[in-house]
Amino acid sequence: MADRYNPQVIDHLVRPRNVGELENASGTGESGDASCGDVARFTVRIQDNRLEEVRYKVYGCAACIAAGSALSELAGGGSLLDAARVSKSDLEEALGGPLPSGKEHALTLVLDALHKAIEDHWNKQAGEMLVEGYGGLRMGASGEKTVVVATSGGVDSAVTALLMKEAGYDVACVTFRLHDGERGSRSCCSPDTVLFARDTAHRMGLPHFTLNLKELFDRRVMKDFVGSYAEGNTPNPCVSCNAHVKFHAASFLADKLGFEHVATGHYARVVEGPDGAGATMARPVDETKDQTYVLWPVPKELLARTVFPLGDYRKEEVRRIAEDRGLAVAYTPESQDICFIPDGNYRGFVRKKVAAEPGEIVDRGGRAVGRHKGVVDFTVGQRRGIGIAAPTPLYVTEVRPKTGQIVVGKKADLETREVRVGGLNWFLSPETAGSVQIRYNGSPVACEIEHVDGGEVVARLTAPVFGVAPGQSAVFYDGEKVVGGGVVRRNT
Amino acid sequence: MTDGSVYLDHAATTPLDRRVLEAMLPYLQGALAGGNPSSLHGPGAAAREAVEEARASVAGLIGASPQEIVFTSGGTEADNLAVLGLAAADPGKKHVAVSAVEHAAVRGAVEHLESRGYEVTRLGVDTDGRVSPEDLADALRPDTALVAVMWANNEVGTVQRVAELAGRCRERGVPFHADAVQAAGRLPVDVSRVPVSTLAISSHKLYGPQGVGALYVRGGVKLAPILFGGGQEGGFRSGTENVAGLVGFGAAARHAMEEMDDRIRHEEGLRETLASGALRLPGVRLNGHRNERLSNNVHLSVDGVEAESLVLFLDAMGYAVGSGSACASSTAGHKASPVLLAMGRGEDEAFNAVRISVGKDTTREEVEGFLGAFSTAVSRLRELSPLYIH
Incomplete structure (x- = not known):
């Protein structure tokens, strides 16, 4: 590791390229924070999937300034896909080799700002809700081997991208910003799932994009989740996300890029239905990882262009593929926790969003047998937390939000x-x-x-x-x- | 210094004075070279004589007696010996008070004590970077092992009211250490008038060689050694003496004493030219006390420009200046200056500081050339900066 800057860095510092801000930019992106000591801002003009012009500004150390300058040269004036493929090692090479120890963050900073500018470009085209109700363009019959892969930085989606690439597809990776609970999403100094997913894509030589779906996700998934609990129901937010967000967004990007297919790292298969019924879904080879239970709401016209390559593999094989190909991927615990409630405390999350009012606990005959602190604490089939002593165990058999009642009964009543x-x-x-x-x-x-x-x-x-x-x-x-x-x- | 650039970073280190080099050379090669001061033979005796002559010169610079001078490998070792040695000499006392703007050498030694169970009071400073004598008096406790406040700050150049601070400690019988590494040779430091217990100085800040320093230990002060071995330096600092280095230190101290008034007058003139010229640019502020500051130090916050990029830009234009504190910026990566933070500046401002420090041989032409380069560099980097609104 060098401890001095290469002459290329000093050259970019003293003669920075493409400095400034574009008027009529199609996108603006900023990364970093003055209190962390560096800020990069990129403006881009994108036309017909070409990154026609790039301008940048940087407040920060010489490495940040030089990296911004070098990135503007590497990314500008070519195809958007090539711009989205520029990696940290490409930048390092342009700067004459490794940066001094402790300065590597400069590469992350400027790449993040450029990628946020491209992300802003997509948002400007489609508005805050971005892809709500997006049904996809009419599919051509070109049969082109092109695919947008939704990636999260985890092993499943990384291997999905790799398998598609090895199958001869042109691959573009996309990571969605869904909520602010993602690790480090507010801070420039801590690990960030988006940054990790980008690095993973770049290490495979693949272009990477981000889409900001926070507004859509909030309205169609998180608010729905909270509202559903308040109505005494037991919602599954993964289902809402698959119904309204994830596949629509991947299809949106595919259409913008002129790509044919979308793929995710779900364990499921897409198969041809009988008698021209079109695409349908089937359980995966690895029955222990079967995700068809949460994929049912994917609209049929979007499923028709979807590929689930992992449906043909067992999880152990996927891990082995990642190891064999030297893919460094984020450690992702095997858990069905809800992504925006990382601590798994659903009730605590809901209680923060809705006022919980106390009410009666009644038996099946309508007789009051106790009190509770709010219907949001209960779900049908629940045994714990009822707080009433009884000779046989009591279960929640019904939640009545309108009257604020919880109905309890024996297991047989369920x-x-x-x-x-x-x-x-x-x-x-x-x-x-x-x-x-x-x-x-x-x-x-x-x-x-x-x-x-x-x-x-x-x-x-x-x-x-x-x-x-x-x-x-x-x-x-x-x-x-x-x-x-x-x-x-x-x-x- | 050797690549033809204009050197304006004398607070980091000073170029070796040609006269100092000439004084050292006989001890590096030729008749006087190679003697160990502990040896009984002729070469050993010559080396001993040279070391004692250096000791007398260094003592003279700060108004001490020669037997009160302990030579060390530099300012950092002197600070460590004082902090750790004073604490170890009175092991029943487990409290230490230091200013929040100490050099890393004192800060690090105090953090080490803290990790060993000591309680530490960090004395805040005002917006100029000065510790209040009342705050210091309030912090003293029966179990206070030592107090350390630097004489003059290495970053912003502010000079502390050391006589008053040390006086408060003497009244209460608490040892007081002053890091005078930046101050010695640049302003009168006289331990016969200021009641410090220990005081650290360094050779390479006053045109002597690097790797040599001294700790003044007032007669009667209890101090435990931190290096053990042959018992050199009165048992306070074992290890064969760096004879040539000490000879250089002695020569440098002698010249500093003789030329101090001229140097101060020369440097202060350049400092004022620099400060008033730089402050003419918008969004530039002087940090530290306006008057009670080192003769050679100009420390500036530059809105919208990060220090490292400014330093390297100026370097490419042929001017060597410091960013924040040279020690911190070369090893610790990217950190906001703790001194500026202690002075109440925001984190964003603490990344924007550069230190310009002139020396005895800096010329007016160099300073004027620098002001032109500074203006160019600042405006070029501000064109680049997303944080600077024109």
């Missing part, structure tokens, strides 16, 4: 053989549904479907299930194939 399901999304004809799954790690139960009013269905189960909570997903299968899915409604 038994049900009928589940009403609405908000449906079908890949195949509903009649082909042979079983329904109502929990993430649950087993499917054989069922028959009956259509009822309001475009909803009732699934009649051949065996009882316990503790079906409104708001949960119910996903219908025909063997390995996903027929469709929906949201459990109240039985009344």
Whole structure:
């Protein structure tokens, strides 16, 4: 490690290239913080997926100034994909070799500012909600091997990108900014999942983009999550995200770049349905990682362009591929925690967002048996935290937000053989549904479907299930194939 | 200094005075070279004589007796010997008070004591960087092992009211250490009039060689050594003496004493030219006390320009100046100056400071040339800066 600057750095410091700010910029991006000692600002003009012009300003050490100058030369005047591919090692090479020890952050800083400017360009095109309801352009039949891969810095999405690249695709990676709970997203001095995902893409020689979906995610996922709890339901935010955010956003970027496909690191498969039914979804090879239960709401027209390469692999194989190819990826714990509630305390999160009012606990006959501190603390099937002594264990059998009541009963009272399901999304004809799954790690139960009013269905189960909570997903299968899915409604 | 650039970083180190080099040479090669002052033979005796002559010169510079001078490897060792040695000499006392603007040598030694269970009071400073004697008096406790406040600050150049601070400590019987590394040779430092217990000085800040320094230890002050071995320097500092270096230190101290008034007059004139010229630019402020400051120090905050880039830009234009504190900027990467933070400046401002320090041989032409380069560098970097509004 050098401890002095290379002459190239001093040359860029004294004769910086592309200094300034563009008027009529298509995007502006800033990274860093004056209290950390450096700030970089990039403005870009993008036209027809070319980064026509770049201007930059930097407050900071000589390394930051020189790195900004070198980046403006490497990224400007070429294709947007090539600009998004410029890596820290490309910058280092342009600066004559490694920077002095402790100065490497300069490379991260200027790259981040450029990438935020490109991100701003997408937002300027599509507004704050960016991709709400985005259905995709009409697909050409070009069969081009091009794909946008949604990456998070974790092993699954990194291997997804790598497999697509090795299969001969032109790959562009994209990472979504979804909420401010991401590690380090407010600070320039701490690790950041976006920065890590970018590094991972660049180390594979792939272009990387970011999309800011915070507004959309807040409205369609987080507020929905909180509101659903307040209504006495048991929501699954991953389902909302797949229904409204992730696949729409990846498709949006693919269309902007003129790319054909989108891919994610989910464990599921896309297969051709029978008799020209088009694309449908199927369970993955690794049944222990099956994510079809949360993927049912992906709109069919978006699924048609989607690839899930990991559906053909077991998790151990994915880890081995990452190791064999020397992919350094973030340590991602195997957990089904909600991404915006990293401590797993859902109730605490909800309570911060809605006022919880105390109410009555009643038995199935309507007799008051106790008090509670708020309906948001309860979900159907719950046994703990009821706070009433009883000879046989008590379970929550119903949550009534309108009257503020919690209904409790015996385990047998939770038994049900009928589940009403609405908000449906079908890949195949509903009649082909042979079983329904109502929990993430649950087993499917054989069922028959009956259509009822309001475009909803009732699934009649051949065996009882316990503790079906409104708001949960119910996903219908025909063997390995996903027929469709929906949201459990109240039985009344 | 050797590459033809104009050297304006005398607070970091000073060029070796030609006369000092000539005094040293006989002890590096030729008849007087190679003697160990501890040896009994002729060469040993010659070396001993040279070391004692140097000791007398260094003592003379600060108004001390020669037997009160302990030679060390430099200012850092002298500060460490004082802080650790005073604490170890009175092991029952577990409290230390220091200013919040100490040089890293004192700060680091105090942090070491802290890690060993000592309680530390860090005395705040006013916006000029000065410790209040009342605050110091309030901080003293029956178990205070020592107090350390530097004579003059290495970054912003502010001179402390050392006589008053040391006086408060003497009244209470608490040892007082002063880091006078920047002060010695640049302003009168006289231990016969200022009741310090110990005082650190360094040769390379007054045109002597690097790697040589001294700790003044007032007669009667209890101090424990931190280096053990052959018992040189009265047992306070074991290790064979750096004879040629000490000879250089002695010569440098003698010249500093003889020429002090002329040097101060010369440097203060240049300092005022520099300060008034630089302050004519918008968004430039002088840090430290306006008058009670080192004769050679101009410390500036420059809005919208980060210090390192300014220093390197000026370097490329042929002017060598310091960013914040030279020690911190070369090793610790990118850190805001703790001195400016202690003076109440924001973190953003603490990255924007440069130190210009003239020397006895700096010329008026050099200073005027610098002011032109400074103006160019500042405006070029401000064109680049997203934080500076024109």
